[in-house]
Amino acid sequence: MKWNALEEEQCSVARTIAVIGDRWTLLVLRDCFLRVRRFEDFQARLGVTRHVLADRLRKLVRHGVVRRVPYQARPKRHEYILTQKGLDLYPIIMSIVHWGDVHMVDERGRPRLHEHKSCGKLFDPVMTCSECGKPLSPREVHVHFGPGASETGQAPSGSNRPTRVHDTSE
Numbered sequence: 001m002k003w004n005a006l007e008e009e010q011c012s013v014a015r016t017i018a019v020i021g022d023r024w025t026l027l028v029l030r031d032c033f034l035r036v037r038r039f040e041d042f043q044a045r046l047g048v049t050r051h052v053l054a055d056r057l058r059k060l061v062r063h064g065v066v067r068r069v070p071y072q073a074r075p076k077r078h079e080y081i082l083t084q085k086g087l088d089l090y091p092i093i094m095s096i097v098h099w100g101d102v103h104m105v106d107e108r109g110r111p112r113l114h115e116h117k118s119c120g121k122l123f124d125p126v127m128t129c130s131e132c133g134k135p136l137s138p139r140e141v142h143v144h145f146g147p148g149a150s151e152t153g154q155a156p157s158g159s160n161r162p163t164r165v166h167d168t169s170e
Helices: 004-007 012-020 023-033 039-046 049-064 090-103
Strands: 066-072 077-082 142-144 162-168
Touching: 004 012, 004 023, 004 077, 023 039, 023 077, 023 090, 039 049, 049 066, 049 077, 090 162
Parallel strands: none
Antiparallel strands: 066 077, 142 162
């Protein structure tokens, strides 16, 4: 796999990494979910160079993850607002947050707590099955080739059931 050709891979993980797979982009997205909108605010919070930040924001705009919205005419300035495609990255960011809260905190504890507005309770983001609602773990998932797989990734000829790719219970 070539890093600059990940967008063309037959793998959803590779295609996603092509868009969000570097540290600055993930931190920009984190800040977007914390309602940071303006270039100067991103730069002040992240300490990233203007060139790198501009590059990451351009990439997110190009992929439709954020949109540029003018907020000032003279000089012309823009805010960066998450699109629906960007908002759909929330579970990914929250999964990273949860992993960090479990494995990377120090003796002071979690740096941020998340409250569900509807019930008013603090929560831990957990992954559940969209069909039955039960919590998911890697050992309880079978992965099959889907219709978007390459020729070599399809089920054997004449088979009308998906071929199992990987059993995470091993």
